[in-house]
Amino acid sequence: MALPERKIQEQQELKSEKTKSEVDWKRLLLTFLIGGVIWFLPVPQGLEPEAWRLFAIFVATIAGLIMKPLPMGSIAILSLTMTVLTQTLTLGESLSGFQNTTIWLIVIAFFISRGFIKTGLGSRVAYLFVKRFGKKTLGLSYSLIASDLLLSPAMPSNTARSGGILFPIVKSLSESYGSRVGDGTESKIGSYLTKVTFQGDMVTSAMFLTAMAANPLAVSIAYDVTGETITWTGWAVAAFVPGMLSLILIPMIVFKLNPPEIKETPAAATFAEEKLKAMGPLKKAEWSMIAVFFLILGLWIFGDQFGISATLTAFIGLSILLLSQVLSWNDIKKEEGAWDTLIWFAVLVMLASFLNELGMIPWFSELMGNSITGVNWMWALIILSIVYFYSHYFFASNTAHVSAMYAAFLAVLVASGAPPVVSALILAFFSNLFGCLTHYSCGPAPVFFGSGYVTQNKWWGIGLVLSIVHIVIWLGVGGVWWKILGLW
Template sequence: MNKTSEVRYLHLFITIAIGAILWFIPTPAGLDQQAWHLFSIFVATIIGLIIKPLPMGSVAIMGLTAVVLTNTLEIEEALSGFQNKTIWLIVIAFFISRGFIKTGLGARVAYLFVYLFGKKTLGLSYSLIASDLMLSPAMPSNTARAGGIIMPIIRSLSEAYGSRVGDGTERKIGAFLVKSSFQGDMITSAMFLTAMAANPLAVQLASDITGVEITWTGWMLAAIVPGLISLFIIPLVIYKLYPPEVKETPKAPTMAKEKLKEMGSLKREEWFMISVFIILLVLWIGGTTFGIDATVAAFIGLVILLLTQVLSWSDIKKEEGAWDTLVWFSVLVMMASYLNSLGMIPWFSDLMQGAVQGLGWTYTLVILAVVYFYSHYFFASNTAHVSAMYAAFLSVIVAAGAPPVLSALVLGFFSNLFGCTTHYGSGPAPAFFGAGYVTQQKWWSLGFLISIIHIVVWLGIGGIWWKIIGLW
């Protein structure tokens, strides 16, 4: 029996060739050879994450092995990323998010919002986005959150109103719900540190480069105002520019009520899930008062779920996304950390500082943030983009005199929002676009318009809010 190969050999050759070419280019003046060699392996790893000659975890393992075999770093240094507490926070949050799906609590929350606010199509879109927002603090996989919980409900609702793919009825309701829910997920992912897997990577890079510590509460506080405004505006914009043919949806609350009736009253496991969710939020917001770190809080939540048998160890072992994240995340953090300590990032910062000299930090922040945003057209992954460009852009912005925390957060927020642009640029995008309700042309044109709205809202209104809370 033939098995589909995981290895795409041409892409693998391209990945290795790029790394080798960089390796043998003479080390630039002012830079240590060790830093340049690590940079060449890092670039090859990022290229591998983009063109995918192998799954992400395999690419990361190749990068780690190359670092050690070439004596660029010692094995202890190469494995140092696996003990990073931020990585374990996101890995454990993956396990906890499995509880929302396994217990059915995530679907129950979504159906409850549909029942309460789903009488009109616009209200229906807001109810689905509100469900996403409610779940996002404890579900770091926006793909699992949107694709695993929200998308199946969208499909059911669309088909209930005769909106199907391939028969010319996509615009009845399905296309609008797909596009608005996807765009909502990009915003909710930006609103919490634990709402998207690459957010902690950005926080870790910011800490390595500038020494600032961004807390869960600090991230949430900075994002809450521009985030809520975006969540309100974006569905309205899509409703006006890409309106559904069906404006009233009286069947939706009835359907949701029937689903809730089928689910019955809250089960024991769901009550435990709700309790853990509340405990986590309390500890993430105020745990430092009790000397409880955010990662320790996540461990506490996981232990409770295991002791109450909401999750079994078998569930933990099967959570492939979490273990996959642990591997590639650890390798990328390790490489980025050593690129900074070996002088690569400071060297690049000094080099680029001349290009923006005299602009002032405000213009530098805005210009580079916008460049960072639109460069996402070249990336098929939020994580690959953050890994490749976040540290370099942040170092230049901070070197221009911009407040470090503000700069780190702006790039961190944009590391989610830029997913609005294409049908391949984030984890949930293929799931939503692949449903077939929205054409690529419409996806891109609406995405570009929404990107402009995001930049105006987050840098404009967000900038005023950040001034109020003292970020600049």
């Protein structure tokens, strides 16, 4: 009987594999249809045919990222192939995105972040904060956010950072206090910690160039549109004051909107201490990881003075981790998120660069500039930034949103007379902060919402309130801070 049963099982597995198709043909055909319609429309006056054809491919690519008929990397490969097949760009031009140094910065940062997970250093940092500050629920929430903040400069995957390191700790702590999903105890503490940790991650993602995968994409587009270079240090300094204020206020606001039943958490410190004891003393690999972390952080801040770029710094850090055997080449090969990012990032940067080079972005900028003549740039900045923020209700990906709208909104702001660097930065910061809105907004959102601790109505309601707080802080306090920095 064993043999027939095995055959039946194999047939079922084969059938299951056949039904798990990555391709949604209806959505894929719709994606091609969208690009085709634009392709055959008359070329607007003032534009070259090549620019319009590339724009058609770009719009189809963005439609694909939104509708997801294929994984993001597959969409990018199809887009690159079409630019060459249609002779819109040469093969060399289509592959030029892979030479972009900013792309390699984020890819290498992915590899480095694997060291935090593999060595357990990321979890150790979180447990140390919980042990020190976790005796009250509010203090516990700040300890989780502080852990995220400390890890964020070297972990560009906010999904891995919050979902892979912090979420398991949040769940364990919640259950240790009898707060479980499905038995009516969610509001004891689990609902509060889940929401605070997620919302904090949206802010930490905005505070460093290397804290979220789409941040360098925004920087690359900003350079194409404005000619201004945003450095790692420049980004971090500009985000510091509004970012810290947001991080300070989030736990208190969520505490009021979604109050936990348990206000005192003395057992959390004990819980963390037991976890740390189980981990034992710092291992050699963890010491190496700490040394590399401070090295790359120092070089990202001061490296320009020695002619060491941010990307070279990342390569130096990775080389040390490989030589010290903290990471193996097998670890590098298995880091799917990094290789996936390399593909889609390179293609999107290539499309954005050539849309600018072929005249599409300058043409659009001039067109919009003429349409908003007489509008004060400050009002234009406020209104368009808010529109950009809340349009994220229609997106399930930060990357898709940045790819679709960042260049256009930035071009309009610059045309209105708004300071280029401030405009580029505020849109880039909002490209992270708008993740606060929905339970499908970005990678970490489904992880935390999927836990079941927070209802959809509560998630959206708290997200809406925090979105207003973010806008006031980053446009108001941030604007004053950037004035002090001389950015406008």
